[in-house]
Amino acid sequence: MGDDRMHPAGRGKGAGRSGEAATAAAGCEGGGCGAASGHDKHGAAKPGGGAAGGHGAASEHGEHGAAKQGGRPAPKKYVFVTGGVISGLGKGIVAASLGRLLKSRGYSVTMQKFDPYLNVDAGTMNPFQHGEVFVTSDGAETDLDLGHYERFIDEELTRNGNVTSGSIYGSVIDKERLGVYDGNTVQIVPHITNEIKERIAGDAEDADFAIIEIGGTVGDIESMVFLEAIRQFSNEMGKQNCAFVHVLLLPYIQASGEQKTKPAQHSVKELLGLGISPDFLICRSERPLTGDSKDKIALFCNVSQSHVITNEDVESIYEVPLRLHDERFDALLLEHLGLESREPGLAEWRAMVGRLKNPTRELTVALVGKYTETVDAYFSILEALRHSGALYGAKVRVKRVESSCLTEETVAGALAGADGVLVPGGFGSRGIEGMILAARHARENGIPYLGLCLGMQIAAIEFARNVLGLADADSTEFAPGSRHLVIDWMPEQKSVKKRGGTMRLGHYPCELAAGSLSRQCYGEPLINERHRHRYEFNNDYREAFEKNGVVFAGRSPDNRIIEICEMSRELHPWFVGVQFHPEFKSRPNRPHPLFCGFVEASLARGGG
Numbered sequence: 001m002g003d004d005r006m007h008p009a010g011r012g013k014g015a016g017r018s019g020e021a022a023t024a025a026a027g028c029e030g031g032g033c034g035a036a037s038g039h040d041k042h043g044a045a046k047p048g049g050g051a052a053g054g055h056g057a058a059s060e061h062g063e064h065g066a067a068k069q070g071g072r073p074a075p076k077k078y079v080f081v082t083g084g085v086i087s088g089l090g091k092g093i094v095a096a097s098l099g100r101l102l103k104s105r106g107y108s109v110t111m112q113k114f115d116p117y118l119n120v121d122a123g124t125m126n127p128f129q130h131g132e133v134f135v136t137s138d139g140a141e142t143d144l145d146l147g148h149y150e151r152f153i154d155e156e157l158t159r160n161g162n163v164t165s166g167s168i169y170g171s172v173i174d175k176e177r178l179g180v181y182d183g184n185t186v187q188i189v190p191h192i193t194n195e196i197k198e199r200i201a202g203d204a205e206d207a208d209f210a211i212i213e214i215g216g217t218v219g220d221i222e223s224m225v226f227l228e229a230i231r232q233f234s235n236e237m238g239k240q241n242c243a244f245v246h247v248l249l250l251p252y253i254q255a256s257g258e259q260k261t262k263p264a265q266h267s268v269k270e271l272l273g274l275g276i277s278p279d280f281l282i283c284r285s286e287r288p289l290t291g292d293s294k295d296k297i298a299l300f301c302n303v304s305q306s307h308v309i310t311n312e313d314v315e316s317i318y319e320v321p322l323r324l325h326d327e328r329f330d331a332l333l334l335e336h337l338g339l340e341s342r343e344p345g346l347a348e349w350r351a352m353v354g355r356l357k358n359p360t361r362e363l364t365v366a367l368v369g370k371y372t373e374t375v376d377a378y379f380s381i382l383e384a385l386r387h388s389g390a391l392y393g394a395k396v397r398v399k400r401v402e403s404s405c406l407t408e409e410t411v412a413g414a415l416a417g418a419d420g421v422l423v424p425g426g427f428g429s430r431g432i433e434g435m436i437l438a439a440r441h442a443r444e445n446g447i448p449y450l451g452l453c454l455g456m457q458i459a460a461i462e463f464a465r466n467v468l469g470l471a472d473a474d475s476t477e478f479a480p481g482s483r484h485l486v487i488d489w490m491p492e493q494k495s496v497k498k499r500g501g502t503m504r505l506g507h508y509p510c511e512l513a514a515g516s517l518s519r520q521c522y523g524e525p526l527i528n529e530r531h532r533h534r535y536e537f538n539n540d541y542r543e544a545f546e547k548n549g550v551v552f553a554g555r556s557p558d559n560r561i562i563e564i565c566e567m568s569r570e571l572h573p574w575f576v577g578v579q580f581h582p583e584f585k586s587r588p589n590r591p592h593p594l595f596c597g598f599v600e601a602s603l604a605r606g607g608g
Contacts, residue, residue, distance in 0.1 A: 077337050078200070078242045079211045080230045082278075084218040084267025085249040089284045090320075092145035094247050094311065095213045096152035097321040100349065101330035102209050103153055104321075105342040110207040111149040112200070113142070113162050115215040116222035120166040123503075127426075131376025135530045135584055136161065139506025145213060147380050151587055152321070163199045165222065171195055188225055196229035197236075218246075219270050231275045243336055246271060246278035247311070250285040250293065259285060259293045261300070268301040279336055280307045280329065288312050306332060318353050318588050322346065352589045356386065359395035363602050366418035368438040370431035372400040378424055381452070384586035385422075388595040394603060406434030411441050420448040420602030423455030425532070425581065429478040436462045443567065448574040448601040450594065453533055456565055456577030457487045460537055460545075467548055468541075477535055488538040504531050508556065510563040510580070516553035517576055518564050521597040527554075529563075529580035536579065537562035554578065574601035 079098065083091040092113070099109045119125055122133045123141030134147040140159030150157055172195050176186045200212060214230065216223035234242035248264045264283065271278060281303055283289055289297075289310040298305040309327045314320060324330065325346065334341045365385060371377035382398060389396035401414050403423075411434075415421060421442040423435050435455070439462040442449040451459045457475055464473035464486045472479070475487035507528045512519040519525065539562070542552065549571045554564030567575035578594065586592035 076207060076241070077209050077339070078233070078237065079209060079245060079333070080234075080242065081211065081213045081245045081247065082218055082227070082271065082276075083214075083216070083247045084271065085263045087217050089247050089249055090311075091213050091215075091247045092148045093317050093320050094245070094282050094324070095211050096145075096148040097324050098245070098330065098333070099149065099153040099209075099211050100321045101325055101344065101346075102334075104344040104346050104349070105330065105334070106345075107208040107339075107342075108206070109153050109155070109209045109211060111146075111153065111157065111161060112210065112212045113145045113149075113215060114196070114199075114212060114226050115143055115162065115164045116220065116226060117164055117215075118166040118169070119164055120170060121162065121164060127371045127377040128374050131374060132379045133532070134380065135505060135532050135581060137507040137528075137530060141505065141532070143215070144376055144379050147383070147584065148317075150584075151383060154587055154589070160199070163196075165225075168192060168195050168199070189228065192225055193229040193232055196226060197233050200230070200233060218267055218274070224274070227271075227274050227276060234276075240338060243280065243333060244276055244278045245280045245282060245333075247282040247284065250283045250289065252286045259287070259290060261293055261296050264297055265300045268303075272302075278303060280309060280333065282309045282311045282324075282329075284311050286313050307336075316353060316356050318349070318356060322350065322353065348589055352390065355390040355393065356588075359389070360393045361603070362395045362397060363389070363419045363599065363606050364397045364399055364417055365420045365422055365602060366399045366401050366415050366438070367422050367424065368401045368403050368406070368415075368435055369424045370403050370426050370428075370435075372402045380581075380583040380586070381422070381424055383588075384583040384592055384595045385599065387586050387588050387591035388599040390588070391591050391596060392599060392603060394599065396599065401438070403431035403434030403438065406437050408437060411437040414438075415441055415447070418447060419606035420450065420598060422598070423449075423451045423458050425453035425455065427454075427477075432458070432478055436465070440466055443572060443575060446573055446605070448598055448605060449572075449576065450598040451565075451577030452583065453531075453579060453581055456579050457535065457537070459575070459577040460486050460565060463545065463548075463550065464541065468544055475535060484541075486538050486541050487535050489535060503534050506530060508580075510554045511557055512564070513551065513553045513555075516551055516564075517566050517569070517574065517597065518553040518578075518594070521593040523593070529578070529582060530584045531580045533579060537565070573605070574598065 081091050081095040083089050095111060099111055102109050121141045122130060122143050125133070132144040132147070134142045134144050136142060136146065136158055137156050138158050140162060142162035146157055146161050149161065169192065172186060172191050175181060181191065200210070212230070214223060214226050218227070246268065248267045250264055251260050253260060264281065268278060268281070281297060281301060283297070289308070294305055294308045297303070297308050309324065309329050311320070311323065314323060325344065330344070331341045367378060367381070369378060385396045385398065399418060406414055415438060421438055423438060435458045439449065439451065439459045441447070443462065449459065461473050461475060464470045464484060470484040472482045473484040473486050474482040476485050476489055477487070507530050510527050510529060512522060512525055512527065546552065549568040551566040551568055552562050552564070553566045555562060563579045565577045574597070576594065582592045582594045586595055
């Protein structure tokens, strides 16, 4: 990939490359690569951690959507994060970083992302267009920014954490059909704006802070109704309880050696025209802001000079909270909202960033997938690898391998130098045969293998074909006419017609077999992990697999669903496939145990 520094933005979408995990091209790929209060110490959700949420109106709202303030000793504080000039500036990272800073000072925080697209959720969106779909514990398919939020604030969010225009309009239309509006003309204002305000005020009322990111760029038609809603909301809740943070770009012109403030000025002017006066301006730039730039922005944007905050490029997205703290952003925000500026506890975070930036060894992991040309498609996986690598003082280099380009002749070359092979999730038949070739190469050559969701199913198909001798072994998803469907529909999925929100979603319990690699990694017999799938291992083949060295290390408590497949340690040093998505529960200061086990095994193979 060349230079792998990452703009702190790093939200993902178009934000650049990560500095902690260098990437290299392989095969014919050509794009970029990618713990909570409800978690136990190993990253598995505690029972009941991550309550299912619903939308709908909150009971403390008046008829026009303004939250009533009675019954609380002090109002919650709301911080709205918007973006201007261009997209991909990293509003999500700024919002998440602020959440981390406020938590470090002892305040409780919840977060939300309001997305202006008309999809009801992110579940059916193309990874090439939208990147990763992040799944919450209660089964919501959400924008990848929720992954940033969870990793930074170390809290499990719910389906209330991601609200789209599609869900807002759908709810209002449903209410109109039910006669909720008593025959009144249903309009953008007040009905849509009221629905938006209800979603804001109804989320996690016990938190000290609610940080709400508004997707899109100021000036976009799609996001205007959200901006109008938060304008109204701040008036109703009281300006003393709300803060507006605007993230914008200060381009640097190399030829003239100047920082240009005019785009920022125009963006703020656009926001002012919508009735919102930003309290803080977070200025994305390749370089630190000069005093002249800060003065000019403060003068023309009607913001205090101390509230113009530098947000320059850094190596790691996890540095951003520290840089914003150095700019006194958190202290100034608390002062602005009239709250106590408690002493921050950032020592653990600083130590984690130090480990990420100063590795003492390296390893290479081949990520064999079908969306490798998209930087954001595997974002949580890439972060989980970085978290685990840092724990062992190692830099994880990710070699992205486009599975659709692999053949029997090219697979060995494409995976050359890999200390571990990881096959991630995905849907559809494209690239499947290449993944099967990669799984076979890892199995036959003793290379540590981690299969996630589809990656477990791939390992099962490969084993059935090349060890059990079932040449046409396959999945119902790819070859429904095969005689040996080792991966088949989950029974409850066979009659499902709608694609959106109908898979096996969210966290489910899994019992771990004593003596297994997985049990060794987790250190306990029962875990909870997040799922997103329609197909499962076909139990008709259990006996044949077990007789030939496969260990079913994880099963649902009723013994119906195979959750984890392993190779016996007599046959392979570390080969694990899981039906769930452990990457969603990894944290920078608390890596996921399966990723830790995989990285440790890969380091052992590579001699690191």
